[in-house]
Amino acid sequence: MPTLLVVFGYRFYFFLNEHRPIHVHIKAKGGKAKIELEPDIRVVYNKGLKEQELSKAIEICNLYKEEFIAAWYKRFGYGEN
Secondary structure, three states: OOEEEEEOOEEEEOOOOOOOOOEEEEEEOOEEEEEEOOOOOEEEEEEOOOHHHHHHHHHHHHHHHHHHHHHHHHHHOOOOO
């Protein structure tokens, strides 16, 4: 599981066999979530993160969206526009 970023106790990562749409997984002490990055940022699931924790994860995804997408293409190499 390639880690993209660890910040404020949140770990953002991909699995080794990911699929479209482009998304990241987030793990924090409160739980975990999956957030799509394209076409828009959207929570796919949230398991145990409090509303404030999830909001922070979404904020971080907004800040690092371009870097996460670039890392996706570098890792998986398909579907690049």
